[in-house]
Amino acid sequence: MRNRVIILIVVLSAVSLVGLMVTQAFWVNKAIELSQKHFEQRAYNALCGTVDRIIKQSKMQPFPLADSSAKGILMQLDHYRFDSTFKKLVEFNKIHDPYEYAVILNDNDSIIYRTAGFTSYGDESKKFKKCLYDLNPKLSARLEVVFPTASRSIICSIWNWLILSAVFLVIIVLSFVYIIFSVFWHKKLSEMKSDFINNMTHELKTPISTIAITSEMLMKLDATKSGEKIQKYARIIHEENRRMQLQIEQVLRMAQLDKKDYELNKEEVDLHELIQNAIDNLFVDLQEKRVSLHYHFEATRSTAIVDPLHFSNIIKNLVDNSYKYSYDDPVIDIYTSNVDGGIMISVVDKGIGIAPENQKYIFDKFYRVPTGNVHNVKGTGIGLYYVKIMTEAHGGNITVKSEPGKGSRFDVFIPFQ
Numbered sequence: 001m002r003n004r005v006i007i008l009i010v011v012l013s014a015v016s017l018v019g020l021m022v023t024q025a026f027w028v029n030k031a032i033e034l035s036q037k038h039f040e041q042r043a044y045n046a047l048c049g050t051v052d053r054i055i056k057q058s059k060m061q062p063f064p065l066a067d068s069s070a071k072g073i074l075m076q077l078d079h080y081r082f083d084s085t086f087k088k089l090v091e092f093n094k095i096h097d098p099y100e101y102a103v104i105l106n107d108n109d110s111i112i113y114r115t116a117g118f119t120s121y122g123d124e125s126k127k128f129k130k131c132l133y134d135l136n137p138k139l140s141a142r143l144e145v146v147f148p149t150a151s152r153s154i155i156c157s158i159w160n161w162l163i164l165s166a167v168f169l170v171i172i173v174l175s176f177v178y179i180i181f182s183v184f185w186h187k188k189l190s191e192m193k194s195d196f197i198n199n200m201t202h203e204l205k206t207p208i209s210t211i212a213i214t215s216e217m218l219m220k221l222d223a224t225k226s227g228e229k230i231q232k233y234a235r236i237i238h239e240e241n242r243r244m245q246l247q248i249e250q251v252l253r254m255a256q257l258d259k260k261d262y263e264l265n266k267e268e269v270d271l272h273e274l275i276q277n278a279i280d281n282l283f284v285d286l287q288e289k290r291v292s293l294h295y296h297f298e299a300t301r302s303t304a305i306v307d308p309l310h311f312s313n314i315i316k317n318l319v320d321n322s323y324k325y326s327y328d329d330p331v332i333d334i335y336t337s338n339v340d341g342g343i344m345i346s347v348v349d350k351g352i353g354i355a356p357e358n359q360k361y362i363f364d365k366f367y368r369v370p371t372g373n374v375h376n377v378k379g380t381g382i383g384l385y386y387v388k389i390m391t392e393a394h395g396g397n398i399t400v401k402s403e404p405g406k407g408s409r410f411d412v413f414i415p416f417q
């Protein structure tokens with residue numbers, strides 16, 4: 001998939017996700033508003049129902065002392081048992097919150113009676129008011145009722161749904177992030193794979209064409225006269241064939257690593273000796289660059305139980321990298337020291353270095369630093385992948401410290417077993 005398409009899909013999905021969140025927030029708000037309205041309706045039903053009942057009762061049994069004095073109002077309300085009637089109707093309307101109320105004179109808003117928790121300065125919009133005029137035209141007063149815990153209980157009634165939708169949203173966001181990351185990761189992997197195939201094809205094409213040309217020349221030679229030339233061409237064919245074999249072995253080895261299908265034939269060996277032999281073997285064919293190689297063998301205990309073949313390959317890969325990713329005259333230092341029940345081998349170079357943002361990927365399969373001189377240098381991007389897997393198979397670990405333009409240091413720790 002092309003980059004632009006992926007970015008478009010990511011942007012569209014991100015916008016839709018934000019849209020979904022906003023819509024969800026809108027509906028949650030609407031649900032709270034509706035619950036509030038429903039509550040208000042029930043509270044008014046209870047209040048109006050109570051006053052209606054009192055009116056009916058007062059028509060059947062008129063109250064003799066009814067007048068507009070504060071005492072008269074209170075006595076009248078008390079006579080018709082406002083409190084107990086209201087309580088019954090509140091419960092009937094399925095309101096389970098406690099309530100507070102006050103009787104207030106309309107003329108000067110003075111409170112003539114209030115329950116202990118009623119406060120006159122509370123939020124006016126949360127008060128339910130009913131004029132007592134209908135009860136007796138002389139009564140210029142009103143009832144005000146508040147339910148202090150109403151807002152909390154409204155939220156509590158839809159709390160489960162709120163939590164559920166928050167959980168679903170979090171799951172969707174996490175899945176979205178995961179999918180985006182894996183799309184980009186797979187895209188990168190497929191690019192690295194195609195780079196690898198290109199490199200491999202190139203690496204195999206060169207020996208194949210050399211072999212084709214050399215064998216053709218060999219066929220044209222007169223076998224009786226050109227003994228020396230035959231020898232030379234045969235050696236070239238042999239060498240090129242070996243190169244191809246090594247390439248193919250590398251691919252096969254990688255397949256084994258993927259399937260964890262490898263065996264370690266461990267034995268007790270002197271690592272200093274093994275390191276030196278591996279590096280001698282590596283540099284047999286390399287004469288183009290002048291390498292200055294220094295050994296600093298400071299480990300006093302240098303024998304360990306390792307697989308000599310794989311251990312040599314670890315060292316060869318690291319030193320080969322130091323050589324490949326250095327400027328014209330590579331300077332490579334090999335250090336060993338004893339740390340924490342094992343031996344630390346450090347391969348240090350003064351080469352091109354690796355930028356911090358690329359360091360975390362260099363042990364990944366097929367990964368090659370995408371810029372700089374690297375593409376002038378041949379490679380398949382599986383060297384360090386192999387090194388990491390093999391070091392860990394020996395119970396050890398590998399770390400890198402590097403600065404672009406200054407050089408790199410690879411520390412391999414192998415425990416004594």
Ligand SMILES: Nc1ncnc2c1ncn2[C@@H]1O[C@H](COP(=O)(O)OP(=O)(O)OP(=O)(O)O)[C@@H](O)[C@H]1O
Binds near residue numbers: 362370379382384407
């Ligand atoms: N010593 C080093 N200095 C600078 N860059 C390095 C060094 N070692 C590794 N790298 C970077 O890490 C990448 C991965 O290294 P790795 O050895 O896995 O692959 P490679 O050398 O490209 O190919 P090969 O499979 O042939 O070893 C390299 O392509 C290079 O960009």
Ligand SMILES: [Mg+2]
Binds near residue numbers: 317320321379384
């Ligand atoms: Mg390498």
